[in-house]
Structures are given as C-alpha cells and as structure tokens.
Amino acid sequence: MELKKIALNDVHEALGAKMVPFAGYNMPVRYSSDLDEHHTVRKAVGIFDVSHMGEFLVSGPQALDLIQRVTSNDASKLTPGKIQYSTLPNHEGGIVDDLLVYCLSENEYMLVVNASNIEKDWNWISQFNSNGAELQNISDETSLFAVQGPKAVEALQSLTQVDLANMVYYTFDKGEFAGVPNVIISATGYTGSGGFEIYVPNENAKEVFEKIMEAGAPFGIKPIGLGARDTLRLEMGYCLYGNDITDTTSPLEAGLGWVTKFSKDFTNAENLKAQKEQGVSRKLVGFEMQEQGIPRSHYEIVDAQGEQIGEVTSGTMSPSLGKGVGLGYVKKEFAAPGTELYIKVRNKQLKALVVKLPFYKPTL
Numbered sequence: 001m002e003l004k005k006i007a008l009n010d011v012h013e014a015l016g017a018k019m020v021p022f023a024g025y026n027m028p029v030r031y032s033s034d035l036d037e038h039h040t041v042r043k044a045v046g047i048f049d050v051s052h053m054g055e056f057l058v059s060g061p062q063a064l065d066l067i068q069r070v071t072s073n074d075a076s077k078l079t080p081g082k083i084q085y086s087t088l089p090n091h092e093g094g095i096v097d098d099l100l101v102y103c104l105s106e107n108e109y110m111l112v113v114n115a116s117n118i119e120k121d122w123n124w125i126s127q128f129n130s131n132g133a134e135l136q137n138i139s140d141e142t143s144l145f146a147v148q149g150p151k152a153v154e155a156l157q158s159l160t161q162v163d164l165a166n167m168v169y170y171t172f173d174k175g176e177f178a179g180v181p182n183v184i185i186s187a188t189g190y191t192g193s194g195g196f197e198i199y200v201p202n203e204n205a206k207e208v209f210e211k212i213m214e215a216g217a218p219f220g221i222k223p224i225g226l227g228a229r230d231t232l233r234l235e236m237g238y239c240l241y242g243n244d245i246t247d248t249t250s251p252l253e254a255g256l257g258w259v260t261k262f263s264k265d266f267t268n269a270e271n272l273k274a275q276k277e278q279g280v281s282r283k284l285v286g287f288e289m290q291e292q293g294i295p296r297s298h299y300e301i302v303d304a305q306g307e308q309i310g311e312v313t314s315g316t317m318s319p320s321l322g323k324g325v326g327l328g329y330v331k332k333e334f335a336a337p338g339t340e341l342y343i344k345v346r347n348k349q350l351k352a353l354v355v356k357l358p359f360y361k362p363t364l
Contacts, residue, residue, distance in 0.1 A: 006051040007143050007202040008209055015223055022226055023115035025052040030225040037228035038319040041193050042360075045149035046224035047212055050197075051205070054118035054139040056111040056125070062133040063107050069128050071101060072251055072272075074261040078103035083170045083188060086259050087251050088124060089268045093275065094247040095254070096124050098239065100188065102172060110184075114241045128267075143205035147212060148195035148224075148232075155216035156196060160185065164196065178211040180204045190229065192236035192362050231316050237286050237327065237357030243297055244284060244313040244327050252276055253329065254284045282310065283335040286359060289324030290351040293343065300344040301328050301352075309334050312343065318359060325359045326352075 003026040013019060017028035028049065030037060040046045058067060067075045073086035080103050088096035097117040102110040113121045118139050129135060147156055153164045160183075162175045167187040177183035177198060184199040200208045213221060230240070239245045239254060251260045252275055262273050289295065295315030300308050315326030326343070334341060337356045342349040 004052075006049060007205040008049055008051070011206060011209065012049065012223070017223070017225060020226075023052055025115060027052060028223070028225045030227045031223050034225075034227035034231060035319050037222065037224045038231050040220065040222045041149045041191055041224055041228060041232055042320055043150070044220040045147060045151040045155045045195070045216055046222050046228070047209070047216070048146040048148065048224050048226075048229055049143070049209070050146050050229075051143040051202075052115035053144050054113040054115060054121065054137070055142045055144075055199070056113065056122065057104075057108070057136040057138055058111060058133055059108040059136075060132065060134040061107055062129075062131040063109055065131055066125070066129055066133040067101060067109055067111075068264055069266055070125050071099070072256075072261065072266055073101070073259040074264055075101050075103075075109070076264070078109075080105050081171050081173065083172060083186065084259075085170075087245075087256060088121065089251065089260075089266065089272065090124075090247060091268050092247070093250045093268060093271055095241075095245045095249060095251060096247070097121050098241055098245060098256075102184070102186070104174075116242060141202050143200050143202050143208075145198045145200070145209060145212065146189050146191075146195065147198065147216070147221075148189045148191040149193050151216075151219040151221075152195035155219045155221055156212065158215050159211060167196075178204075178208045180208060183208075190238060191232040192238075192358060192360060193232070194362075230314075231319055234314055234316050234325065234327070235318050235320055235358065235360035237359060239284075239327075240314060249284070249329070250275060250280065253280045253282055279332070281332055282329045283332050284313070284327055284329055285335050285354045286357040287326055287328065287341055287343075287352040288321075288355050288359065289326075289343070290353055292324075293345040293348070293350040294324045295326035295328075295343045295345065295352070301330055302342045302344060302349060303334070304340070304342065306342075306349060309341070320360045324352075330354075
C-alpha cells in the first residue's frame with residue numbers, strides 16, 4: 001500500500017528529517033538525534049507535526065447521544081472549550097482506540113483518534129449512529145502541530161490574542177493564530193512538558209508552521225520527530241495504542257478506570273462493570289530497571305524463579321533519568337509499587353522495580 005503524505009512532507013525533508021513509514025504515513029522520525037530532540041522539549045520548546053492523527057466532527061441534536069454510546073468516559077460533563085480523554089470499548093472487553101473528545105459548542109464535537117485507526121474507528125462509530133448524528137471525517141484536510149515544552153507559551157504568544165499562559169490543561173480556545181482565523185488552540189499534548197496542539201486546515205499549514213518556527217526561534221524551538229515523541233510519552237507512562245492498549249486489553253487492566261464511567265450505558269459497560277467488581281487478573285505497571293539493560297516490547301517479565309508473569313509492552317532508555325524504564329502487563333499480585341520483577345533481556349534476567357507513574361516528574 002502506498003504511504004500517505006502529510007501536507008508538509010516536503011518541508012520536513014528539506015529540514016533534513018529522516019522519514020519512516022508510520023501508521024500508513026511517511027513521517028519524520030528525527031531531524032538531529034532522538035536525545036537532542038527529547039531534551040529540547042523537556043528544557044525549551046519543540047514542534048511536532050502530528051498531522052497523521054485523525055479528526056471526526058460529530059454534530060446535531062443526536063451528537064452527544066452517539067458519543068455517550070461509543071465512549072467510556074461521560075461526555076455529558078463537557079462544556080464548550082473543554083476536552084476529555086476517553087476510550088472506545090469493543091464488545092470483547094478490549095479497546096478499539098483511545099481518543100480525545102472536544103466539545104466545540106452545544107451539539108458539536110470533534111473526536112481526535114490515532115492515525116493507524118482512522119478507518120477502523122470511523123466504521124466502528126458509524127455502526128452505532130442509528131439516530132442520525134452528522135458525522136464528518138476531516139482527517140485528510142486537517143494538519144496538527146504539537147508545540148511542547150516549558151517555553152511553549154513564550155514561543156507562541158506573539159502569534160495570537162488568545163491568553164495562552166492562563167489556559168487550563170485539557171481546555172481549548174478558538175481564535176486567530178498566525179493570521180489564520182478560527183484555529184483550535186488546545187492546551188494538550190503527549191509529552192508531560194506542557195504546551196499546545198494547533199489544528200489548522202492543510203492549505204494554511206505551511207505558513208503556520210513557518211511562523212511558529214520564526215516566533216519560537218529566540219526560545220530555541222526545533223522540529224521534533226516521532227522518536228523523541230515516544231521517549232517523552234513513555235517517561236510519563238502514557239499509553240500508546242497498539243503497544244500498551246489494544247483490542248484485547250481492557251481499560252481497567254490498563255489503569256484507565258478513571259475514564260470508564262458506569263454512570264451511563266456504553267458499549268460492553270455491563271461486562272466491564274462486572275470486571276471492576278470481580279477485580280482484574282493482570283495490570284499494566286510501570287517499572288524501572290535496577291540493572292543495566294533496556295527493556296523492549298514483547299520481552300518476558302518473570303519472577304525470581306524465572307516463571308513468566310507478564311510481558312513488556314513499551315520500553316526504552318529514559319533520556320531524562322538515564323535508566324531503562326518500561327510498561328508491561330503483570331499478574332495483579334506483582335503490580336504493587338516496590339515489587340521486584342525480572343526482565344528477560346538476551347537470556348539474562350535483569351532486576352526491575354515496579355514504580356508509581358509517571359517515571360519523570362515534571363517541574364512545571
């Protein structure tokens with residue numbers, strides 16, 4: 001299958017990005033080095049082009065009803081300008097995708113989904129749309145820039161009248177940005193270092209990107225690739241769909257009980273409620289390596305006797321902490337912080353410790 005290209009594909013190539021296939025798109029994985037880009041976001045400010053993400057508009061009098069049916073969180077709590085993290089549960093106890101729900105106005109919402117799941121999510125949501133909510137897939141005409149890091153406010157404030165410094169996490173505003181009207185400026189991100197996500201039409205993407213780079217230059221802004229995006233999200237213990245959450249992991253096992261609200265009816269709610277009452281048999285945990293070694297996805301997690309008790313779902317060498325960290329599912333009796341585990345790395349059993357997430361404690 002031919003790779004899709006984001007609107008600024010040529011711009012990233014001109015910036016010297018190493019491009020790789022990711023979720024069906026040709027995407028910049030790094031420009032300089034993953035390490036340099038990681039530290040840029042933690043200490044200053046970086047810009048990610050994450051235009052591969054999917055966006056669906058849901059509108060009309062039946063919009064909320066549809067969102068309530070397909071998502072695990074309670075979207076009735078949203079008011080215009082607010083955002084919610086949620087999941088799309090499937091019938092088997094797993095997760096179709098994780099997503100953000102934006103309340104644009106009364107009866108108008110935007111769902112932001114993972115790039116690899118755009119078609120799957122669209123088909124999944126559409127099958128529940130029996131009451132005639134209006135659905136529009138705007139993924140292919142929308143670009144998304146994540147400007148992340150402690151200097152994000154200073155880097156962007158000259159481009160908009162919206163008061164960025166006082167925006168609350170998980171809220172957004174709509175206003176003129178870099179000369180483009182009606183831009184969604186969202187106080188969200190996947191890095192744990194603060195910042196914003198900017199949604200613009202493809203036709204304005206190049207000028208907006210260039211203006212962000214220009215305005216951010218005095219604050220050391222750099223373009224950042226998917227490599228650093230992964231180490232940044234992992235240091236925060238944020239789940240990545242396809243690794244830490246999948247069609248076969250339950251939101252409760254994944255520690256997403258906080259976005260699974262049984263105050264309403266939704267797909268598979270009854271079975272998930274029963275699972276909550278009975279307790280899960282395995283849990284997603286964060287662990288830090290106590291010995292030199294890098295945990296990787298699918299490595300076995302074993303007990304002191306070498307018996308398998310779980311599997312690593314994400315792992316890396318944490319640039320901020322200088323040690324190996326990872327996420328993985330383990331039997332629930334091994335899930336408490338302070339529990340010793342062993343990771344099988346090249347036939348060696350290396351000691352690790354279950355820790356409370358996030359691994360990296362940001363000083364925001």
